[in-house]
Structure formats: structure tokens, C-alpha cells
Amino acid sequence: MQPLRDETFRRITALMHGAIGLSFNESKKPLVSSRLAPRVQKLGMDGYDAYIDLISRPDSGGEFQMAVDLLTTNETYFFRExxxxxxxxxxxxxxxxxxxxxxxxxxxxxxxxxxxxxxxxxxxxxxxxxxxxxxxxxxxxxxxxxxxxxxxxxxxxxxxxxxxxxxxxxxxxxxxxxxxxxxxxxxxxxxxxxxxxxxxxxxxxxxxxxxxxxxxxxxxxxxxxxxxxxxxxxxxxxxxxxxxxxxxxxxxxxxxxxxxxxxxxxxxx
Ligand SMILES: C[S@@+](CC[C@H](N)C(=O)[O-])C[C@H]1O[C@@H](n2cnc3c(N)ncnc32)[C@H](O)[C@@H]1O
CATH class of the missing domain: 3.40.50.150 (Vaccinia Virus protein VP39)
Structure with a gap:
């Protein structure tokens, strides 16, 4: 699979920031790339560009939500703190x-x-x-x-x-x-x-x-x-x-x- 290009990384971060406030600086590029890679491969895409095209569409069929789940952590447990x-x-x-x-x-x-x-x-x-x-x-x-x-x-x-x-x-x-x-x-x-x-x-x-x-x-x-x-x-x-x-x-x-x-x-x- 092609590596995550800087321009594509910026598109992903802009999309996530505009929609749900998520903020990723340059240092988070490896994290974003490793979290999304298995999903991009599973969908049979050859790179992140096709994936960002998909999740940017209003009719992405829940894929935007999937990307949000992959990029955030839902970790929690009872009586935390x-x-x-x-x-x-x-x-x-x-x-x-x-x-x-x-x-x-x-x-x-x-x-x-x-x-x-x-x-x-x-x-x-x-x-x-x-x-x-x-x-x-x-x-x-x-x-x-x-x-x-x-x-x-x-x-x-x-x-x-x-x-x-x-x-x-x-x-x-x-x-x-x-x-x-x-x-x-x-x-x-x-x-x-x-x-x-x-x-x-x-x-x-x-x-x-x-x-x-x-x-x-x-x-x-x-x-x-x-x-x-x-x-x-x-x-x-x-x-x-x-x-x-x-x-x-x-x-x-x-x-x-x-x-x-x-x-x-x-x-x-
Ligand atoms: C680490 S969990 C925190 C769970 C719980 N509050 C705790 O402290 O154990 C963070 C949650 O924030 C949610 N989240 C992230 N961005 C959000 C947003 N813009 N609006 C609402 N929830 C969001 C994620 O989906 C995730 O479930």
C-alpha cells in the first residue's frame, strides 16, 4: 500500500477537525496512518487518497463514523477515577x-x-x-x-x-x-x-x-x-x-x- 502522503494527511486532519474537532499535529501522522491502514486494505483500496475521498462524501455509508472510531479511543471502564x-x-x-x-x-x-x-x-x-x-x-x-x-x-x-x-x-x-x-x-x-x-x-x-x-x-x-x-x-x-x-x-x-x-x-x- 502507498504510504500516507503529507497532503493526504492534511486532508484527513482538516476533515476530522472541521467535523468533530479532532486535532492531529504532524507528529500524529504515523498514528493516523497505522490506525487507518487495516481499514483501507480491508476495503481493497490501494491507498489513503481513495479512503479520504470516500469518507468526505456525505453518503459514505457510515465509513466516516468508522474512521472516527479508528482515530479516537473509546477506552473506558466502570468507576474509572x-x-x-x-x-x-x-x-x-x-x-x-x-x-x-x-x-x-x-x-x-x-x-x-x-x-x-x-x-x-x-x-x-x-x-x-x-x-x-x-x-x-x-x-x-x-x-x-x-x-x-x-x-x-x-x-x-x-x-x-x-x-x-x-x-x-x-x-x-x-x-x-x-x-x-x-x-x-x-x-x-x-x-x-x-x-x-x-x-x-x-x-x-x-x-x-x-x-x-x-x-x-x-x-x-x-x-x-x-x-x-x-x-x-x-x-x-x-x-x-x-x-x-x-x-x-x-x-x-x-x-x-x-x-x-x-x-x-x-x-x-
Ligand atoms: C476515552 S472515551 C471517554 C469515556 C469516558 N468518559 C471515560 O472517561 O471513561 C472518549 C469518547 O469521546 C468520544 N468523542 C470523541 N470526539 C467526540 C465529539 N466531538 N463529540 C462527542 N463525543 C466524542 C469518543 O467517541 C469516545 O467514546
């Missing part, structure tokens, strides 16, 4: 709200949304919050969203879920499904998923009490990060909690935030 869930538990236990609305704004396969749902269901059972709680998970990728709705996971991804929570909220697979678990129906009733591109204007979704925007800002350049964070924070009620990945540094935005802990903030009222 547990300090954020501990903070949420402390906050809600102190406030005892009758309703809680949470948004997992780059939900990937749904692990973050269902982790939150497990926590909220347990708090409700203990009388620390009311019954009107809900979680919305959104992502750009319809592949991960379809999987999130099914809510079936390899048990490895549930390694941070306590045995009590596993028993209460998950059905363990048997026979051919051994090693897999499905989130129970009762919990799934409180969780919805939908497709949303964070780089486009957001139709009114909130106000939410809590927003997770974790481990997605890494893909964006600084102006895109600022626009995305401000757009997402417009859906968070004043005083609400906002989480990004603990390794993602400072939050670039113009919305006033109070820093609580690494990756954890409160929207200033």
Missing part, C-alpha cells in the same frame, strides 16, 4: 436532593453512565436522594452507543464494582456468556443514550446537576476545548459539579469554576 464518584456521593449525601440529573457527555460504551446509576440507585435505597434521578449518556459514535444500550460488558471492565453492587445491579452470564455481565433492567430504566457531537451547538438538554466530560478533551485543540467546555457548562446548573479526566490539566473556559480536586469543579453560581 473513583475519587470523582466518592465526591459525588459525599455531595449528594449532604444535600439529600429529591431529584438528580446527570450527563455523561462522552459516554463511550456507557461504563461511566451505569457506574453513576449504580451509585444513585444505592443512595436512593439508603434514603439519601429521592427517586427522581436520571442519567443521560451521549457520544459521537453510534457504534459505542448501540453497545451502551445493550449494557453487556466483559467482567474485566467491571473490576472496580464491589461484589455487593455486582449482585444488586448486574446479571452474570452463564455457559457461553460466562465472563460477561449485563446491567440489570431496573438500573437501565434510569439511563438513556443519544448521539451528540460536542463540537456542534447543543439543543437545550439540561439543566443537569452533574456533568462528566472525562477523557475526551485530549482530542481537541485549545480553541475547540474552550468552545466545548463552555457549551457543555451552559447545560450545568449553577452550583453543579463538573468532572474532567484527572490527567487533563486546567479547564480552558470562560465559565467561572471553583476547583475542588483534580478534575473536579463546581460551576460558580
Amino acid at each position: 473513583p475519587a470523582h464518584f466518592d465526591m459525588l456521593e459525599r455531595e449528594l449525601s449532604a444535600l439529600k436532593p429529591s431529584s438528580v440529573a446527570v450527563w455523561s457527555a462522552a459516554s463511550s460504551f456507557g461504563d461511566e453512565a451505569y457506574s453513576t446509576a449504580m451509585l444513585l440507585a444505592d443512595l436512593q435505597a439508603q434514603g439519601r436522594i429521592g427517586s427522581a434521578w436520571s442519567v443521560l449518556g451521549t457520544d459521537i459514535s453510534d457504534r459505542v452507543l448501540r453497545s451502551a444500550i445493550e449494557a453487556i460488558y466483559p467482567e474485566e471492565r467491571l473490576r472496580n464494582v464491589s461484589p455487593t453492587r455486582m449482585r444488586r445491579h448486574c446479571l452474570r452470564g452463564e455457559g457461553r456468556s460466562e465472563g460477561m455481565a449485563q446491567v440489570g433492567q431496573e438500573l437501565r430504566r434510569h439511563v438513556r443514550f443519544g448521539q451528540l457531537n460536542l463540537c456542534r451547538p447543543i439543543e437545550k438538554l439540561g439543566p443537569f446537576d452533574v456533568v462528566f466530560l472525562r477523557n475526551v478533551l485530549i482530542y481537541f485543540d485549545v480553541p475547540t476545548k474552550v468552545a466545548v467546555v463552555d457549551r457543555v457548562l451552559a447545560e450545568l446548573r449553577p452550583g453543579g459539579l463538573f468532572f474532567i479526566g484527572t490527567a487533563e490539566g486546567r479547564v480552558p473556559c470562560s465559565t467561572p469554576l471553583q476547583t475542588l480536586a483534580p478534575g473536579a469543579f463546581r460551576k460558580v453560581a
